């Protein structure tokens with residue numbers, strides 16, 4: 384039989400379910416209490432600098448960074464610290480949680496002052512002081528991303544406005560409502576990082592966002608930060624996972640990030656559009672990251688929409704203030720249905736990097752029953768990283784980290800495309816995630832053994 388596949392991954396097209404597209408971002412207020420984890424990032428978080436009984440105002444730091452990767456965490460409401468307690472995070476780790484009981488005054492701290500930025504160092508310091516991490520869901524500290532290892536030449540800042548996950552539309556609204564700040568954030572970031580070219584990548588199902596950004600770029604031409612290589616807007620064909628960093632780089636400028644490498648190895652830095660929008664606002668106002676902008680959707684939600692909520696407010700409170708539920712929730716996901724993580728407790732707090740909360744009904748959440756692999760190869764053809772998902776699944780089930788390593792499991796971006804296309808409904812991405820943990824554990828054990836010998 385003649386093979387049709389030509390060697391390139393086939394993007395997938397899950398139903399976009401973006402029913403909240405075009406809905407303005409509505410602020411939710413009046414939260415009586417927030418519980419803010421001091422670890423909401425890749426790398427170590429913060430150590431508490433407040434104690435029970437302290438009065439705090441919006442923007443006051445709650446935690447002190449404990450390493451070069453750490454960014455501060457700030458109070459999102461004004462009131463009294465009720466407790467500082469060690470609690471278990473949804474990923475199983477631990478962090479100190481600061482609970483603040485509101486005084487209903489929403490007083491803003493005197494610490495909130497626009498930073499003075501005069502050079503690259505002061506820009507990086509300001510970005511760090513703002514508490515920002517990758518707001519598209521990655522939680523990677525932005526000041527680290529903007530400071531690649533020595534010897535890397537970065538010629539392009541890629542702005543990720545693809546938002547390819549089903550349901551999520553909040554980045555789209557950030558572009559529509561805040562296009563000037565999106566462009567100002569990109570200009571400041573590129574200028575202070577010494578990058579000569581900016582490319583903004585969107586999908587062609589976001590015409591309103593593309594138009595708003597195009598107009599904002601036109602208005603920004605006189606900016607003192609206008610880069611010598613200009614700003615390009617690339618409207619990409621809608622498919623999944625366009626917004627995955629490595630896929631976006633390949634689609635924007637054809638470059639491949641080497642295995643185990645960083646975008647900087649391909650001469651680019653990628654920043655999510657909301658992160659840049661926030662940076663522009665921080666540079667202007669000095670208000671650190673105390674609120675988050677999310678899409679709330681799913682069949683169990685009465686009034687889906689895009690909302691601004693204080694960091695540390697519980698999912699339960701956000702749902703209630705947004706209008707409540709119309710059906711029993713069966714599953715809650717932080718993020719989109721393809722790459723998001725299921726939440727074990729509706730009282731979990733909104734984190735810096737949450738971009739969506741999906742509250743699914745039993746029918747929406749039902750997992751199909753797995754059957755045996757029929758070796759059709761669809762998962763292989765769909766994989767944007769050109770991995771062999773069926774083989775990785777098999778090696779994980781066989782508890783074989785050596786084979787998983789040989790098959791480059793750590794290159795998996797956990798996009799879920801393989802699971803989506805599998806006719807046998809194999810739980811591929813779930814198992815491959817476990818396979819990555821097996822390899823990391825095996826590497827850690829080997830390091831420990833090497834260290835002891």
Ligand code: SF4
Nearest residue numbers: 766795796798799801
């Ligand atoms: S989840 Fe991993 S293995 Fe599956 S398609 Fe995405 S990158 Fe490939």
Ligand code: SF4
Nearest residue numbers: 756757759760762805
């Ligand atoms: S798509 Fe499913 S059935 Fe087909 S090869 Fe992959 S795991 Fe097997």
